[in-house]
Amino acid sequence: MPFVYDETQVEWFDDDDTEPPPPRPDQFVYIPPPQFGGAREPVRFSVAALAGAIQSNAPQQPRNSLEQIRRERERSHALSRQHLFAVVIPELRAIGARRANCRYDGGNDEGFCWLDSVEMEDGGRIPAAVLVERARDAQLLDKLYTAELMGRFDGMSDQRQLALFFHGYLCVAWASMLLGDGFGTGEYSMYGAFTVDLDTCTITDDPGADPIVQNIRIAK
Numbered sequence: 001m002p003f004v005y006d007e008t009q010v011e012w013f014d015d016d017d018t019e020p021p022p023p024r025p026d027q028f029v030y031i032p033p034p035q036f037g038g039a040r041e042p043v044r045f046s047v048a049a050l051a052g053a054i055q056s057n058a059p060q061q062p063r064n065s066l067e068q069i070r071r072e073r074e075r076s077h078a079l080s081r082q083h084l085f086a087v088v089i090p091e092l093r094a095i096g097a098r099r100a101n102c103r104y105d106g107g108n109d110e111g112f113c114w115l116d117s118v119e120m121e122d123g124g125r126i127p128a129a130v131l132v133e134r135a136r137d138a139q140l141l142d143k144l145y146t147a148e149l150m151g152r153f154d155g156m157s158d159q160r161q162l163a164l165f166f167h168g169y170l171c172v173a174w175a176s177m178l179l180g181d182g183f184g185t186g187e188y189s190m191y192g193a194f195t196v197d198l199d200t201c202t203i204t205d206d207p208g209a210d211p212i213v214q215n216i217r218i219a220k
Contacts, residue, residue, distance in 0.1 A: 111184020
């Protein structure tokens, strides 16, 4: 999802613990997100502020089925993402960001996602590290603390905390909406990229993504 290498037919050499060679880029097959448990594109999200608290203070009622538990979990995740977008997207727009370009990879046990670059309102493109610096200068971290979107990490620089937020939280929220909450879990290796339009609030996968990875191996 969407460039996938099926590992179920890979031959492992049990006698000497030798791992098979990493797959070549041409061995990956593009699978559109809806065919791999994801959403139909473009995936849309809202930046409208939530009315009231995310978590209800009302007493919890007994849950009678796994389906009910699943629905409640999905609702909680949706509310958390809504709160995230309502706070962060206007701040990114205010510093001139218009489109975020993200990459992802993973397989077997986990999926990973990170911010690659950002297109600005003046038509230029900046790497993720520069966006982190501008977000730091705009006091975004204090706003994340106030909105309870992030806890304080003693001994960690503001820049490092913001980098972790963009890569490990915001991008993962977008990837989960596009690819499904369990993206990267299965007997396969995968990689890909997507673009988030911060004006139209849409997420679109890139069917021509280059094989740029951080957490899996691909033969050169």
